[in-house]
Amino acid sequence: MFWTSYFLAVLAIVLAWPVPILLSRAHWTARSPFTAMLLWQAIALAGGLSMIGAMLVYGLEPVGDNLLAGLKALAGMVLINAPTTDLGFWHIFALSAAALLTAHLVFTLLLTYYKIQRQRRRHRELLDLLASPSADGPGTMVINLDSPVAYCLPGGARSVTVLSDGLMAALEPAELRAVLIHENAHLSQRHHLLLWAFAAWRQALPWLPTTRLAQEAVSSLIEMLADDVALRTESRATLIKAIAIVASGSPGTPAGPMAFSQPDLSDIDSGQPGATGGAGSARTTASRVSRLLSPQPPLPQGLRAAVLAVCLLLLALPTALLIVPGLLG
Numbered sequence: 001m002f003w004t005s006y007f008l009a010v011l012a013i014v015l016a017w018p019v020p021i022l023l024s025r026a027h028w029t030a031r032s033p034f035t036a037m038l039l040w041q042a043i044a045l046a047g048g049l050s051m052i053g054a055m056l057v058y059g060l061e062p063v064g065d066n067l068l069a070g071l072k073a074l075a076g077m078v079l080i081n082a083p084t085t086d087l088g089f090w091h092i093f094a095l096s097a098a099a100l101l102t103a104h105l106v107f108t109l110l111l112t113y114y115k116i117q118r119q120r121r122r123h124r125e126l127l128d129l130l131a132s133p134s135a136d137g138p139g140t141m142v143i144n145l146d147s148p149v150a151y152c153l154p155g156g157a158r159s160v161t162v163l164s165d166g167l168m169a170a171l172e173p174a175e176l177r178a179v180l181i182h183e184n185a186h187l188s189q190r191h192h193l194l195l196w197a198f199a200a201w202r203q204a205l206p207w208l209p210t211t212r213l214a215q216e217a218v219s220s221l222i223e224m225l226a227d228d229v230a231l232r233t234e235s236r237a238t239l240i241k242a243i244a245i246v247a248s249g250s251p252g253t254p255a256g257p258m259a260f261s262q263p264d265l266s267d268i269d270s271g272q273p274g275a276t277g278g279a280g281s282a283r284t285t286a287s288r289v290s291r292l293l294s295p296q297p298p299l300p301q302g303l304r305a306a307v308l309a310v311c312l313l314l315l316a317l318p319t320a321l322l323i324v325p326g327l328l329g
Contacts, residue, residue: 001061001070004321008054011318015047020210024217030291032299033224035307037194040214040221042311044201047210048105050318052098057322059095062086067322108204109197116196120155127153127162134163136180142168148246152183154192161187167246175242178234185229191222220284227288240292247285 029036060070063086134140140161148167153160161183198218202211230239
């Protein structure tokens with residue numbers, strides 16, 4: 001238990017600082033955005049598990065040879081008032097910190113979900129008043145706005161894609177199809193769930209580089225994934241032109257969590273999914289256009305398999321250390 005707690009602490013530090021910084025600077029992620037997104041998720045999950053696990057294992061070390069035995073002994077102390085003389089001040093402190101951090105993460109996740117749902121509900125009410133159905137499909141609405149704007153608002157069966165009059169006037173039919181396919185890809189692939197999770201992670205631990213870099217990376221990666229879906233039926237030149245036209249529009253849409261041009265959502269809490277500021281929007285758009293202008297071959301299958309193996313290892317290692325007795329002593 002002693003060495004397990006220190007190993008988990010080191011793993012948590014590595015996943016919280018150097019690893020996300022290195023991954024955010026990697027160029028291969030644009031070649032295989034889905035694989036890169038899995039790696040970001042594995043880093044976040046493994047980092048959180050290691051952080052909590054290190055404190056939990058250290059705190060339980062005096063009362064058990066493994067995590068299960070320690071938890072059983074701790075339950076006895078709490079439920080039947082067994083003596084706690086084996087636990088020193090720092091052990092109790094570590095257990096309290098683990099409990100508080102776990103509660104903080106869960107509470108922030110639920111609070112972020114509540115805020116998002118409230119925001120979407122208000123936005124949908126505004127759309128019912130200000131927007132009209134589009135001839136492009138039952139799930140598409142049009143708002144009276146001169147600037148070219150396109151975004152989607154998730155909501156299960158009530159999910160909609162919102163376009164502006166200015167966008168429809170500026171785009172050719174093929175370009176408009178590319179935008180609609182892009183937005184529908186966000187909805188069908190449930191990208192809003194990823195954005196919700198990483199927004200909550202950043203809200204809970206804003207001082208960790210992992211949380212900021214992960215949220216920015218995931219926001220960019222989901223745009224690339226949606227672009228790839230649009231490229232299945234539309235040409236690269238068509239998509240590039242559509243991105244350029246939408247990006248030229250005025251930011252500030254009260255928009256939903258996923259927008260074709262990543263507009264500035266300054267009226268929304270910064271922790272909300274997709275609430276990317278103007279600088280972040282410019283970076284995302286530049287990355288997308290650069291990727292389309294200079295296409296690179298997908299990451300070789302062997303390298304993708306290696307990255308997936310790393311993801312599994314990142315998740316399995318802290319889990320095994322926590323549940324397998326005496327793995328590190």
